[in-house]
Amino acid sequence: MTDTSEKLDYSKTLYLPQTEFPMRAGLPEKEPLAVARWQKMDLYRRLRETSAGREKFVLHDGPPYANGNIHIGHALNKVLKDVITRSFQMRGYDSNYVPGWDCHGLPIEWKIEEENYRAKGKAKPDLKEPAAMVAFRQECRAYAEKWIKVQGEEFQRLGVVGDFKNPYLTMSFHAESRIAGELLKFATSGQLYRGSKPVMWSVVERTALAEAEVEYQDYESDTIWVKFPVESAGDQDVAHGDVLDAHVVIWTTTPWTIPGNRAVNFSPRVSYGLYEVTAAENDFGPQPGEKLIFADALAEESEAKAKVKLNKLRGVSAEELGSLTLAHPFEGLGGGYEFPVPMLAGDHVTDDAGTGFVHTSPSHGREDFDAWMDAVAELEKRGIDTRLPFPVDDAGFYTKDAPGFGPDREGGAARVIDDNGKKGDANKVVIDELIERNALFARGRLKHSYPHSWRSKKPIIFRNTPQWFVYMDKELGDGTTLRSRALKAIDDTRFVPAAGQTRLRSMIEERPDWVLSRQRAWGVPIAVFADADGTVLLDEAVNQRILDAFEKEGADAWFAEGARERFLGSRANEPWTQVMDILDVWFDSGSTHTFTLEDRPDLKWPADVYLEGSDQHRGWFHSSLLESCGTRGRAPYDTVVTHGFTMDEEGRKMSKSLGNTVVPQDVIKQSGADILRLWVVTTDYWEDQRLGKNVLQTNIDAYRKLRNTIRWMLGTLAHDEGDVVPVKEMPELEQLMLHRLAELDEVVRTGYDAFEFKRVTRALLDFMVVELSAFYFDIRKDALYCDAPSSIRRKAAMQVVRHLFDRLVTWLAPMLPFTMEEAWLERYPQSESVHLEQFRDTPVDWKNDALAEKWRNIKQVRRVVTGALEIERAKKTIGSSLEAAPAVHIADAELRAALDGVDLAEISITSGISISDKPAPSGAFAIEDVKGVGVVFAPASGTKCARSWRYTDDVGSDPEFPDVSARDAEALHELRALGRL
Missing domain, CATH: 1.10.730.20 (Isoleucyl-tRNA Synthetase; Domain 1)
Structure with a gap:
């Protein structure tokens, strides 16, 4: 041959x-081509066709706000959702993803005012005019449409596949009709009411805010200690006459709320005392001989604040405190403060700070309001007027209900906060008046966490104002309340991570009635008619006309010329007032399950999963839960998954001012979306990343x-x-x-x-x-x-x-x-x-678990062999492991038995190997955690095969291929026979 x-x-x-x-991915160039290919082949439609008839798996999309380019939080959120829907789709489900957008709300109004009016020097139209209102709303709609298109393209560039041709929008006519219909369900079931209570109010935005629209920031407040004179001790006048010339001292961080004071709260769990001032070193405030009542634990701190010396005269019991009636420190000012100020027991009072007494202004605080309302029946028996005042208007000015500080004040009404979110003069004029009346015990400043609007980033106030609410604790005819239904639904829901359940539960347990009304222009109106007392017109024919009009024309129909007469029809001559407030946008997003999950045949209700950031325990998870429990008795989801927020590499919050933001568009442009997605799926996303x-x-x-x-x-x-x-x-x-x-x-x-x-x-x-x-x-x-x-x-x-x-x-x-x-x-x-x-x-x-266990032992031996060869390679004794034929000493019988029938040389990638059951000689390579195995290096014998590079003794055994091993020669003969040589 x-x-x-x-x-x-x-x-x-x-x-x-x-x-x-x-090897080089080139993702930034290739990925857009893939997106274009998926769109051309209509991958979303093909997925629906191939999964028709399968069990549905639905992740309902929490709607991002249609305002601006997406940020890293959006990218994290959408990638997680896409991974979930794709993974269930590839495991036998019809996993349909329908993206959605939240389209209403104040940020868009602001943008329209800024871009279409202020920037052009044009005056904002009078929105009380129907035509102007409708035109302004159409500008808002166009703005949202622009950003929906931009964000949709950005989400698809991330690789997200969904029904982007037919997403759900809270501003679609159908959605607006359904949202209004959900509100009417609350009205019809008696859960909707108009009430007057303190709500979080943004002076800058001129609207009420929900808890989900508030964030807490550091804020420096004026703090004051105020003396309320004891006016009466009731039945104790004779027994404890020494308190009749005393003052109860309160502490507050909101001096501007003093005109709204109606009571002082104390705690039966706190120890109090009657103190006398023995010395004073101050420009204003208490003087020697004055008697003051404090919590004992706070007397020393209060003493220091006012630069006085106090001597305790005796203890004051809770029973005695409850019998006291105080006078308002502004009694006689403007003729408006001549009412008694009762002392009320309150669970919210502590002796952690202040004086142990809480100044109670029910028009300006949630706890104050609750304490006041809890005592209404008893107060009315005592002949006390329990009606709440309205001391501050929507622009932050004092009203006539704050005599001496409102319109009757020389120079005009004082203001709490101005249009730019800055402090007004209210605190100053109140403090000055207290000093003038010798009612100020001390003053100071305090930096603390204070609520701000998350949109304007400006501080808010609590303000008593008529608003529309949904009851949390009204019995609904089946022995449940909205709160009890929601708590049960939370117990029935799977939370990932599990801590989300506790967080949402605590929020529902503590939350007040749901404030639905907003004083805005762009949104779904509270489409009801009410009388002067707030009673809602419940007329099916009227309601149907409203819903039909919204379905055909959108919610703009509510604001059009002649809308009242159109909807009331034959009842137009009755004294019904058309409510012009806008629904809380959280009610919009909380209702999305109705016009997506229920109304789309390609989806199902309830959803399998809701997934959003952990802030949505007080946002979308929360509002969706309440809306669905109020109208359907259960949550619209079976599982809630939450993710954390994205920080920079040092764990700091990302901000433009710090220059530490990561822009998803930049990452995609530089590295590709798959790199960003890989980051998402390799993080502990439920925590901050x-x-x-x-x-x-x-x-x-x-x-x-x-x-x-x-x-x-x-x-x-x-x-x-x-x-x-x-x-x-x-x-x-x-x-x-x-x-x-x-x-x-x-x-x-x-x-x-x-x-x-x-x-x-x-x-x-x-x-x-x-x-x-x-x-x-x-x-x-x-x-x-x-x-x-x-x-x-x-x-x-x-x-x-x-x-x-x-x-x-x-x-x-x-x-x-x-x-x-x-x-x-x-x-x-x-x-x-x-x-x-x-x-x-x-x-x-x-x-094959037995085989896996056997190979765990084989790998242990192999690890010792490869470790020995690495040393020889580092010493340059060999260049390739095929140049070696080490001797392996295995004293461990179990390890030796595992090698039965296994070519350890092949597994170790050496040209040869010898195995001995004798103990390894001194100097043999060993690894401490692999007992009984030692390796002695030896070079491979034989000749190097020119084809496989292995050293064997049979190279040249086939004279036709004298420089290759027998194995390789056999392969060459087969290849020749097959015509492949």
Whole structure:
């Protein structure tokens, strides 16, 4: 036979990886092409077609606000939602994602005023005119439409797939009709009422605010200690006449609320005393001889504040305090403060700060209002007028209910807060008047946490004003209240993480009645008619006309010329007033389940999952819960998933002023959306996460390893001929890999079910980098590249790589949709999309725990061998592990038995190996945690095969291929017979 070895380029006889899947991802350039392809093929529609008839899984989208480009919080939120919907879609569900937008509200009004009027020097139209109101609302609608389009494109650039052609919008005519209809359900069931109570009020925005619209910031307040003179001790006048010339001292951080004072609260749990001033060093305030009542625990602190010396005369009991009636410190001013000021017991009073007495202004505080209302019946028996005053108007000015400070004041009414959110002169004029009347005990300043509007970032006030409310505790005819229904619904809901349940429950337990009305222009109106007493007209015909008009024309119909007569019809001559307040936008978003989940046939009610940031426990989760419980008796969701907020790498809140913001558009432009998505799914997203240059680089490095693993599989599968080897006929190493796939299948499915994406990605990344690239692929490269076409080992390995690819790529597709789509289409160019695939089922015969335990022992021995070779490589004794044939001493019988039938040289990637049961000699390499194994290095013997580079003793045994091993010569003969040489 003629020697043909010199004529052959052996590299061309190997099954080396061949793929056009590049190592360099180029995501910023490729991803937009993928988005365009998905849109052209209408991937969303194809998903619906292929999943028709399956069980539905619905994640209901919490609507972002249609105002400005998306930020990193939006990106985190939408990626998480996309991963969930895709993962359920690929596990046999019809997992339909319908994006939505919150379109109403003040921020858009502000933008229209700023851009369309102030910037152009134009006056804002008079919105009391119907035509002007409708035109202004249409400007707001157009503004929202612009940003919906922009945000929709940005979400799709993140890889999000959903019904972006037909999203839900709170400003669609159908939605506005349904929102109004939900409000009418509350009215019809008697849960809606008009009441007068203190609400959080933004002077800057001229509207009431809900708790969800408020954030707390540091704020410096004036603090004052005020003396209220004791006017009467009731039945105790004779027994305790020494208190009749005393003063009860209160402390407050809101001096401007003193004109609204109607009572002073104390606590029966606090110890109080009657004190006398013995010395004073102050410009104003108490003087020697004055008698004052304090909480004993706070007397010393109060003494220091007023620069006086106090001597305790005696204790004052709760019973005695309850019998006292005080005079208002402004008695005689403007003729408006001549009412008695009762002392009331209150659970909210403590002796932690102040004086142990709480100045109670029921028009300016929630706890004050509750304490006052709890005492109304008793106070009325005592002949006390319990009607609440309205001391401050919507612009922050004192009214006639604050005599001496309102319109009757020389120079005009004092103001609490101005249009820019700055302090007005109210505190000053009140303090000056207290000093003038010798009613001020002390004053100071305090920096503390104070509520601000989250939109304007300006401080708010509590202000008594007529508003529309929903009862939390009214019995609803079935023995439940809205509060009890909501609490039960929380107990019936799954929370991820579980702490969300406790948080939402505590909010519902403590929340006051729901304030629904807002003094705005852009939104769904409180579309009811009411009489002078606040009684709502309940007329089905009127209500139906309203809803029909909203369905056809939108909520603008409520503000159009002649709307009252149109809707009231024959009742137009009756004294019904058309309510012009706007609904709280949280009621809008809380009602989205009605016009999406209930009204769309491609969805279902209730939703399987709601997912939003943890702030939505007081926002969307909260309002959706109350709305649904009030109208349907249960929550509109089965599971609530929450995520935290994104901080910079040092754990600081991102802000433009600090220059530490991460803009998702910049990350996508520089690195690609899949890098951003990889960050999302590798974080503990339910906590606050960190993001910055270093964090992104960590994810880029991890992505590169993952991509290279996929690239190698694609290159290897270029030679796949689809051979199938029965599992039991495979080498143990292949059986081990199938077992690991079976284990991972459970981890992946369980992780996706639990919304624990970090658990899934960590398991897959570790598997790909540690068990595949550094172990299985490393070992099997020789067989896959060099074995003959007929080799069972090669066929089995190829079959396993096939299974690995199909499973890993589909498992990763929900998280890295761009990269996995690219890889899938490279492997299956005739396929439409990886996202139309399903996770592969795992055959039962893949699981083999006994084999896995055996290979855990084999890997222990291999670890010692490879450790010894690394030392020789570092010493440059060898360049490749194939140059070695070490002696392995295994004293441990269990480890030695595990190697039965296993080629340790093949597993260790050496050209030879010898195994001995004798103890390792002195100097042998060992690893402390692998007992009884020692390795002595020895170079490989024989000749290096020119094709496989292994050192063997049979190189040249085939005279036709004198420079290759017998195994490689056999492969060459087969390749020639197949015409591949």
